[in-house]
Amino acid sequence: MVEPSPAGQHTLRRHNSALVLRAVAGEPGVSRAAIAAGTGLAKATVSSLVDRLIAADLVAETGPVARTGRGRPSTGLTLSTTGPHGLGVEIGVDYLATCLVDLTGRLHAHRMRPGDNRARSAPQVLSRVIRVLRAALREAETLGVPVGGIGVAVPGLVEASTGRLRLAPNLGWRDVDLGSHLSTALADRLPPTGVVVGNEADFAAEAELWQSGPAGPGGQRDFVHVSGEIGIGAGFVVGGVPFPGVRGFSGEIGHIPVDPNGPVCGCGARGCLDRLAGLEWIMRDAGVWDGRPGVARPPAEVLDVLVERLTEGDTRSRWAVRAAGRWLGIALAAAINVLDIPTVVLGGSYAALEPWLRDPLCAELDTRVLSSACGPVTVVRSALGREAAVRGAAASVVRAIIADPDAFVVAGADPAG
Amino acid sequence: MVEPSPAGQHTLRRHNSALVLRAVAGEPGVSRAAIAAGTGLAKATVSSLVDRLIAADLVAETGPVARTGRGRPSTGLTLSTTGPHGLGVEIGVDYLATCLVDLTGRLHAHRMRPGDNRARSAPQVLSRVIRVLRAALREAETLGVPVGGIGVAVPGLVEASTGRLRLAPNLGWRDVDLGSHLSTALADRLPPTGVVVGNEADFAAEAELWQSGPAGPGGQRDFVHVSGEIGIGAGFVVGGVPFPGVRGFSGEIGHIPVDPNGPVCGCGARGCLDRLAGLEWIMRDAGVWDGRPGVARPPAEVLDVLVERLTEGDTRSRWAVRAAGRWLGIALAAAINVLDIPTVVLGGSYAALEPWLRDPLCAELDTRVLSSACGPVTVVRSALGREAAVRGAAASVVRAIIADPDAFVVAGADPAG
DNA sequence: ATTAATAGTTCAGCCGTTGAACTTAGACGT
DNA sequence: ACGTCTAAGTTCAACGGCTGAACTATTAAT
Secondary structure (H helix, E strand, O other), rough: OOOOOOOHHHHHHHHHHHHHHHHHHOOOOOHHHHHHHHOOOOOOHHHHHHHHHOOOEEEEOOOOOOOOOOOOOOOOEEEEOOOEEHHHHHHHOOOOEEEEEOOOOOOEEEEEEEEOOOOOOHHHHHHHHHHHHHHHHHHHHHHHHOOEEEEEOOOOEOOOOOOOOOEEEOOOOEEEOOOHHHHHHHHHHHHOOOEEEEEEEHHHHHHHHHOOOOHHHHOOOOOEEEEEOOOOEEEEEEOOOEOOOOOOOOOOOHHEEEOOOOOOOOOEEOOEHHHHHHHHHHHHHHHHOOOOOOOOOOOOOHHHHHHHHHHOOHHHHHHHHHHHHHHHHHHHHHHHHOOOOOEEEEEHHHHHHHHHHHHHHHHHHHHOOOOHHHOOOOEOOOOOOOOOHHHHHHHHHHHHHOOHHHHHHHHHHHHHO | HHHHHHHHOOHHHHHHHHHHHHHHHHHOOHHHHHHHHHHHHOHHHHHHHHHHHHHHEEEEEEOOOOOOOOOOOOOOOOOOOOOEEEEHHHHHEOOOEEEEEEEOOEEEEOOOEEEOOOOHHHHHHHHHHHHHHHHHHHHHHHHHOOEEEEEEEEEEEEEEOOOOOEOOOOOOEEEEEEHHHHHOOOOHHHOOOEEEEEEEHHHHHHHHHHHOOOOOHOOOOOEEEEEOOEEEEEEEOOOOOOOOOOOOOOOOOOOOOOOOOOEEOOOOOOOHHHHHOOOHHHHHHHHHOOOOOOOOOOOOOHHHHHHHHHHHHHHHHHHHHHHHHHHHHOOOOOOOHEEEEOEEEEEEHHHHHHHHHHHHHHHHEEEEEEHHHHHHOEEEEEEOOHHHHHHHHHHHHHHHHOOOOHHHHHHHHHHHH
């Protein structure tokens, strides 16, 4: 929704600060003059804004030299690497991951702590999350970098307005008020932006957007990022901005009915995509894993075994992945007909399976997406691995700062000076 | 996308003008003082902005009296009924409709001209559209009301960036540059806002939003409006704003695959919703119409026959509509899992069938929408009939003016003064 | 008639942006 | 080595829009 608030002079500053910072982020090393030319702002304005951004340690000068040709050489500007960092946590089904990224998106610290979270109660896991976060905050302190905010990725429906986790089937959680719980527990060290909770698939999409630079994956700033794991989720990016849906529950493509009379899914419905193309079932169908679904997860190595067999040409594995590709194509055709986002990024474990998923997937998309008559649906493979969600959680903090730096500028200007 | 343009003082005016105008639109009869209190702007600012809006004839004073109690009585403000009007045209499969609405959304003139457009070539239909538009413009002139812009509703994929109609299966058209064609043909009488082409389902959703007041249907400003006719389309409204998708092709729920191995649809794919729950097929299955699909359309009265039989309790009709309701539920479950818009408005011919569609539809939604565990999906019936699309086309013109009046204010201030 | 209360206007002041003039700093040519 | 040229960045008066306080206008209540 458009903000229904009055606009004053400070609104201009805010808007233009964001504009300038975005220019710096989009083209590291730009000069003030180039920003002025690119944005349409006057040189004087850009200088004034840049000074403030430098004072807040969001932007840094790369040094006074940057030879171009004739005339006074320009002073390059970049996002400050000593500015506020984003701290990301992912509460996975069988691990806890953290990472720290700077304003440019570069990874500074990454930790992975295995351990089945389904075996523990929500409070147990939460106190572990708090310990892990405190450790990460300490680590940032020893590294000498300030933490701007914390992003928390969870595999479930997160209410955007409140930060409550409403439903996490794979964790077996319901109605956990993650946002305020973590905020109060960390009240003594709460970073400026606070704690933002979100869905892992949405964060993964954000990481993809970040990783692939300002142009986005495949040169697109609009894409569907599919996180294919045990459960299948999607994150949407429209015009370079995440689309969270009304309440934040968008992207649950794992529960699109692709075969209305098909097998029963864990959610109780019949023929959900999760049940027909989820990693667990692909592995069962391929015969690379014989665990019962939902009881214990296939270990990460099983994916490697599957890929190996696929490479060798194993018929059963190939058949299983082809079938999954077709079902995925049907679900994505539904999603694209609904949303009109003609680029698909295969992420998570699907990235590794892309060579074998691609053809059956594209075949379904070509016949079933109405707008494919007006231009093909592009399918690309994610550049990021399984750490996409954590990185996205951390990056979302940083993205929020870049999208609206002014609050941070005035807040940061006081203690800095 | 967020606009990457610099913000100056004029941007403030623009934003705040829209803010004030929206306040007037949302609560007809408000005083300047109430607007100031409601928006947070200073009284002086509101006065200044209102004066400009009155000068541009977007706002009118209702007369200097409006007794409240003690103190100086307030001067009520409303949207001007003599201000710019929106002219809407709908190119239906077997009719051409026009209408004229004022800033408040009230219908001033409405014409319906039957005639099968599939029998004619696109240029033939276009010249007829131009004649019809010229007639409507003359009529507006004799009524003494200015026309602010023209909205054109078409049953097909319209490229938002260019106004080109890329594909209209039910008309048999491909790649018709409606926008620029109409603009040049009407160049001598082109209204300020020009010509905007859009999908009929999107416009219908916009009409629904308008009709149901600032709160939206069912008190929601987020909903999926389903236009159920021969083809099934949907328009999405998120936060009170239409969601057009990346290229403007969103909402093609008629081609969601609901039964991957089902019957072949006109688009070539198998088991599309159109083929299983489109009006033509409901009528065939119900036995109220025996025309061959796609050859000639069932006349409008057939719907009345169907409704009559349903009311009488005819088993075959009820069975056919129940089946359609289930398929529709499956498709909408997919859409809602993707988009997270938990309110469905049944529009078009589906509005008349709502009593019989409702139960099977809701049953599917309850089991198949993952987030239904966090709150039920609401299903309501549209207040508007089949004229929703034309009205939406006209209303979209007016909505654009209200959303960004400033361009109109400065443009209108010159010739007015 | 006086007082109280509310609506709307006027005006000096503040703030951010702007464009022009100015300063800075290196490259090129002789 | 020196002056000239070019482009980057800064300074400053001016402009436009918002604001709060003071002021006027208009009605009800005492």
